[in-house]
Amino acid sequence: MMKRLFILILALITLVGCSNKQVVYVEPEVNSVFYEIYVGSFYDSDGDGMGDLKGVRQKLDYIQYDLGATGVWLMPINPSPTYHKYDVMDYKDIDPQYGTLEDFDALVQEMDERGMDLILDLVLNHSSTQHPWFKEAKEALLNDNCDVTETCDYYNFSYEPVIGYHMLYSNVWYEGGFWDQMPDLNLDNESLREEIVDIAQFWLDKGVDGFRLDATTHFYDDSGEKNIEFLRWFYDEIKTINPNAYVVGEAWTGDLIVHDMYRSGIDSFFNFSGSQNSGYIVKALRSQNGERLAEQVETYNTKLKANNPNGIDAVFLSNHDNNRSAGYLVTLEDQKMAANMYLLMPGNVFIYYGEEVALKGSGIDENKRLPIPWNDKGDNMPKGPENADYTQSEYTYVDKALNDNDSLLNHYQKVIQIRHQYPSISRGTIETVDLGDSALYALEHAGEVLVVHNLGEETIEFDLEHKSIVVVYGEASSKDNTVNIKGNSSIVIEK
Template identity: 30%
Template structure:
């Protein structure tokens, strides 16, 4: 059977956060059999792949992004056999499986770190980043953790500091050590042999650090969003020149790509959290020998207006050259887009225009679970929080729990059909009316709009493979063209709550007329868009 090596180009990837998706065994935590049980629902969305957030063995200090065994499933999520069954059921439906790989750091309970911290001369003594204190006992340099405070933690046994870019319980691996690189590649291959179709590489630009441990300079222009970090966090006050995005990382990415090339049809999407994220995306996806695609945090900020959207898209397109973007407007680390990009009120039409924008850009797309339901950010009480990030910065920043609450399956069932037991995070009552059971009965629902638009998009080669070019348009609109071969599609989007009329290139006919969400009025070289209006046409 011939393998489609480029299936990922233009693919739509559905992100599943397993602990909040569906609980199959009634312990209040979603699991891998729960994902398998809902595979028909996922298939009904007309997506191409599922990205599974971490399910590996972990003490769950950062909910799976602190791995203690890269080759096993944590018991709360199931077993390796459950994972194999999930892969089989997904593949049976033509759905690819992409899994999260957290390579830059491990849990402090990983056997490697337990050995590394035991002495200064054990076989894994240099597998992590250890450094002497300054003469006055303070940390080796000024590097800061993403989660606040110093990126260095003191270990009394070795009487040295170890580096942790995230929680103190997440020590950073030392990728300057060749054994670490080789072991990491071996662990990645373990899952390739098990049949996965690709990897989402978490914080992939954090793998290498400056060997000289030089201080970071101050950040002259504090820009929120470089890694989802906000101004109340001191991390934003440094220019992260030496603690991440080091040149050695490029050679490591080439090794990952060479490994994946041995398994045709597999892919990588890298998460880039950097001060210069667009430049880093370009470097990490250039020349076809590193990442297949990458995404940054540029669309995961609070900002949203037509000028910002157009500038970001055009800048990425200009910088990427031969690279391939992967777009996302939501994930498990940021507040839900229905709230983040709103004016404080809910609007189905506004959410639909964001959907169409995301799904008509050049590139691949990640959709976070619940986005297809138009879920808003859940409001939680402080005592309900479990996210260490939110607990540390409350109340200025409420953390990531509001986007991680359980998926509402049935508004009539206990815990919205997510679990028979008390869930690990409370079901948000504001989500009940948006439950899958309610939306499936409504032909005009967000869910059915996603299903029909994704089914239609699959048939449009120009959207899957075509080039993109922006046209001049009103300040509250986006007007761009996708072209492939002799086909040209014009997309007109109104990112405002006012009716807009504007000049456009002459069209040959309207496109997507079978889609109820398309509501533009084309007339010669003009188009009228109602508030949050959507127009598609062939040129």
């Protein structure tokens, strides 16, 4: 009870890391809120125009206290010839633009001391053409030495043209589904699998808490069953090294396939059907149909747990591949309501850096990975991807948002702390509750709390036996067992 009281106090205090306001923090029972960071655009610690690992470490107070996240997902940090770094040249090192292994070790140590989780982007579908494996295989093919060169079988080569393959020599082609500089790996090769386990162990031994797996539906483009088999193998290997490691996969496809992939045992897959401008979160906000949204959330989770009882939904609003949400959620009220909706959903939630200050970006991928505006002076603000061509006309600066009680950033912090107050929101069994109006999203968590959003414009009254209510956003009141909730409001009801 005392812990809940402290967390509630935290939820009601504006946390400002750079101000004189008091910061109160209680470690949540469940680490369920992750912050996705593109390091190159996050925080520049040394003034060279590039975000770096030292910058991430310097902003841990912001991530943990001002925002409230309990974990960080770092997009690829390995050496790479491109800005996005999804074409890896060395799986056991840090890109010099971002820092050193020593910088990484310092980040891991401090996050561990804070009780925060760190997961890394692990790109297993393909490597860079500059990776030593591919260079060695290329040389062996040229000199007809593949019979004694194992790395020739690390990739998929053909002696005749095939769709999705690129010419290496006049009579040799290689598979590269995404780009000719990203040759696909042959994940059937046992020696390569040993390399993958070695890579994973390297980072887990350094204290990493898990991995985000890129492009899991493309491991075997022609066989969903083989994708599941590989993921099951990988997951078992990871759990052998660290039983507590967390693995979340990217499967940007339909729900039927995603739910089937939970048979692999993987902890989570990102919930794309709920995300983006076309997802059911934004659709519900626009249609004002909360009842249907609650049913969709319950159905989605029921189906994933049918294939993996320990599965955890991975909810997000937007990420590095999507147009940023502030571009289509144009009012502060819509941004806050969307935050209420996804940050109080079951499972783990993932916040894309800058979403909490309405950072915008759309079009080419570089535009979706622009620098976060820390202050109006541009201090510690990286230059961002070179080819970006999106310009935001007006920024919400972090330092000013921290001192504005009505800011989206402080709203994120408040909602997240309320989530931390009730662990059953992230991990409890769920069930929809019919409150008699289609505008009301009502989802019960472990029989302990009920999350309610009124997505309509009108005040709604309903009767429900309960102990108390916590107003997340908007206005609501409770007398005896009658609750009144105004339009565009969110509450948590203690049963």
